[in-house]
Amino acid sequence: MKKRILKLLVFSFIPVLVFGQIQEDPRKARTAKFALTNAKIYTVTNGIIENGTIVINNGIIEAVGADVAIPNDAEVINYEGREIYPGMIDSGTQLGLAEIGSIDEANDFREFGDITPQMEALTAVNPNSEAIPVTRVSGVTTALTMPRGGVLPGTAATINLFGYTPDQMFAGSKGIVMTYPTAQRRWRQTQEQADRAKERALETVNDAWDKAEVYTSIKNSPDARYYPEMQALSEVIEGNMTLYIEVNTAPDILSAIEWVEERGYENVVFTGVAEGWRVAEQIAESGIPVIAGPVLSTPTRQSDAYDAAYMNPGVMQKAGVKVALRSGDTENSRNLPYNAGFAATYGMGREEALKAITINAAEIMGIGDQIGSIEVGKKANLFVSTGDPFETSTQIVDVYIDGYLIPMRSRQTDLYDEFLNRTPGLNKTEVITDM
């Protein structure tokens, strides 16, 4: 009799379970009015809330705090024992632009020509790139994706790592990328030759910007011809767009500071900045913020201390430079928290390192009012973890992007699920004798 009741119970539950699965397709993100409760909330800009609630409505953080009234129509998700952080921002990747490294056809971040600032990264972002879910389930919700190659390779875009079109992913910030001419010696080059090569390259750069300045002054006249390269640069000249200057060696950084001051452009950011620690005071004085990284990198010179790259962000931050961090990677942008972790360990400290991959990054890109911290009115880009996200063993539990609860799966987790206990195992035709 008891058994029969048990059977009855089991059978009456099965349809419910099946129905539940149809309701929530595990492959799809979903959005609702969410109330995330009982979590330790790292707001980044307003301290830590030990036991707080976040209300998300229509993709925006509607309320956050310790004593938040939970709306009646909200779906409550209890995150007791969990921590919530703003989504991490990787300030330098080719996410969406590069799929498989060695195959040219699978890479769209390099256009023909040296001066192609009008080439739009956002156009070539593949929203369905395999690297995107792989990255976001690790808590990185936003990335600056950049063209690479020539002197002015194109226009970078900040994207949120969820959406089915580039526009659904666009996070509201674009910037022109420039590779600063380097005086770095190449093989068998003398320093004089390297300097001359740099001068020549700088002439090319200055020529382009000189023309762009002229263009800017006449572009609104009725007879002005449309000139896409110049139009792109004029956005920087008029202060509408950020200029990301990739510059790494100490002498080049000093030269670039001078260049920026002479040109008088406003929204300039240095990227890379591998030898920033050598000239940290000068960078601080210039007021130019930096996107540094990768932190997990070898020293630039044979003679440098082994930990020079680990120390670099901390040295600059302590000198007063505003620092964001980048992984400098694409498929392994998920290692951003570990780049921050090493920077934290080697001088930067945990709090500043966390800022470097959240609010600092957002502010440097000019979207600090929209993302980068957990504040009312900001986009609901955040993640829930079992603990400190820099700590390697920490698990990311849930990720929200633009208020969407993202499926916590990628091809890499799917492969784990499929192959951990493969079926069939060694023998395909094993006779099953036992339940």
Added chain:
Amino acid sequence: MKRKILSIFILLVAFGITTATAQTGDVLIKNGTVITITDGTLENTDVLVRDGKISRIGKNLNAPRGVEEIDATGKFVMPGIIDAHSHIAGTSINEGTSQVTAEVSMEDVVDPMDVSIYRALAGGVTSIHLMHGSANVIGGQNETLKLRYGSTNPDDLRFEGAPRTIKFALGENPTRGGRARGIQPQSRMGVEAMIRNSLNDALMYKKAWDEYRSQRNDRKTPPEYDLRMETLVDILEGEILVHCHSYRADEIYMLMKVFNDFGIEKLTFQHANEAYKVAPELAEFGAYASIFSDWWAYKLEVYYSTAYNAAILTKNGVNTSINSDSGELIRHLYHEAAKSQKYGQLSDNDALALITINPAIQLGIDDRVGSIEEGKDADLAIYEGHPLSVYTVPLMTFVDGVKYFDRATDAKDQRLYIDPESNIQDIQILDAHDHHLCMKDAEVMDFNSLFNNK
């Protein structure tokens, strides 16, 4: 007469310089948390090192007279990390003139002064497997080294007594080479054929020599001596361990079948990004896997990778190690091992085994290194904070009881002679992908354009 004595003296000095003289040291590491790997983790424990060997592990040990004592209170003592796939300290990596170059050896190209050695020591690494590249199907022999930095003699770095190993390579790298030169192999079919043909050639070679040696006939001419064939015969006889560059599950499976046919048992798959797909087969064969923690997507054959590879393999009973193949990653292999906790939640001990005892087993040196046990070599590293934490800092590294790295005395400028005016050094800015060294030097094959990706 005096002159003769002088010249003998000079000769002796010169001999002393050129002969390998591996130093050994004595030290007592007090009161640390000792992660033995093979026998649990011991709190507040001392490790006494005599003459380069771990002589005692216990509590309240006293330092014998003249033995330096290091206070490791609150710190972690770990076996030195072993990198089963490295190309640092090698002046050249690929001998690409033929698709089979078993006769060459990395022991001839060891650069003891590569600063990467010091940087690896600064990450707690004490031994590396200096590997030949992956440009050809059967590459050269590798060399297992101890990171005895500071010597100018390459022989001082040799891991004396370590078994010989050789590099094989499957998949895209050797087939790209074949395609570029219009020869076999240009497909994974050709790779298998080339291995089978080479091993069959070796069997014929051995047969010819065995026949010659069995006949006590002075007038018979011996077969031609061929170092390449000699090496392949040594593989067949189990004297050389095979470490095979591979990525895809099908090619991994293929080589196990080939080796089954030829009776070769000792096999480690290097990289092996898809090893997880054939984990039961690897466990059945007894083959090992030495993998990246999370590298993928840099070429087609690593597109279907998962960072859970180490966890799947470990949980399926496959001996697995995590390697660097990079002068950058080698500096934080403890962190790479920790990723097996993010991806698959391995235990602390299983995670640390990936960079200690497991690679030691794969290189056949586990009787000497890879764990903290009495009688083993004193290759040790001391960490501030648990070595699997991102906040850990490697403090000291010992090889044979000799301290080769100490963060407290680490020089900010590594130049021997500092000229503040000089700026003759090259500044290298590497991006995340520039560290992959397997195809280094492959351009000597004159198909530069095909390798311009990396």
